[in-house]
Amino acid sequence: MRPSRSVDTILTEIAPHIFLVEGEKRGQFPFSHSILILDEVTALIDTGCGIERLQRLKERYPPDLVINSHAHPDHIPGNWLFDGLPLLAPRQSFHYTGRIDLVSERFTESKALARAWREYVREATGFRDALPTDHYDEGHGFHFGSVELLALHCPGHTSDSYCFLEPNLDMVFSFDMDLSPFGPWYGHPDSDIDQFEASITRVRALKPQTVVSSHEGVITHDIEERFEAYRGVIAQRDARILDFLSQERRLEEMVDAPLVYAEYPFAPELLRHWDRKMLEKHLDRLEQRELVQETTKGYIRVTIP
Secondary structure (H helix, E strand, O other): OOOOOOOOOOEEEEEOOEEEEOOHHHHOOOOOOEEEEEOOOEEEEOOOOOHHHHHHHHHHOOOOEEEOOOOOOOOOOOHHHHOOOOEEEEHHHOOOOOOHHHHHHHHHOOHHHHHHHHHHHHHHHOOOOOOOOEEEOOOOEEEOOOOEEEEEEOOOOOOOOEEEEEOOOOEEEEEOOOOOOOOOOOOOOOOOHHHHHHHHHHHHOOOOOEEEEOOOEEEOOOHHHHHHHHHHHHHHHHHHHHHHOOOOEOHHHHHHOOOOOOOOOOOHHHHHHHHHHHHHHHHHHHHHOOOEEEOOOOEEEOOOO
8 A cells, every 4th residue: 555645745664554643833842743553453652743743644554453662751741642542562561552541640740740741742742641552671572564573672762662563674763862962861750871872783783784763764864873873872871970970069060051052942841851861871870980979069070090
């Protein structure tokens, strides 16, 4: 089956039976690209491309099932449009996927921020609650016909982050291991820098010929270099923090700088919170490596004799 002209402006054929559904704002947050499989089974992977676009797809190519790569709100807001269909989520987040109250509390750690998060997500993405019907885990195989996907648990971004491998095509759907210039994002309590680095190493070792990113789209050139640059952002952040801590600094001074985000262009209270969480993870690692020490007022770089 091939897409009709009525929706071809938002679809890009990646390979036979596999299409990228371009998200609003070119897939930039609070949207993401979705994946449409038109094979013996029609499947939609992630529902963050925009409600109007999903409605058009649903009308022309009603899916047999929907799959979520992880529980972030820019990947699941349109799940509710497919009520009654099988909806598969990662095992690690099955109990809170699609529950905006649980997700907001888990990702913000404060009632005030959780409320701000819910308001922002609902207004920006059209999110409505929709509970998954089943889950998948590491090594799960999805069989759609000629297209087969293998689920790879790749934590770090979140504890429930996955990548999918199409082994016959040497193609990886990396989702929020997105190879963006911003670099890895790990601003939640269950995010982990070391796990993220290990996940990047795992996926890079597959030597994919094509990477499909939720926010960068289809990548077919300079893939090794893109992985290297993406992982290298973590070390760049370490260096920026160490340079800033040449004198004693409070954590809030570091957030004000800022040292991870270049700016806070929207929902600044949320972005500042996530910037702070990422800084804290860097500081913990740098303390363990005896490069930074905590003081009564904040932090300072350890001077090596």
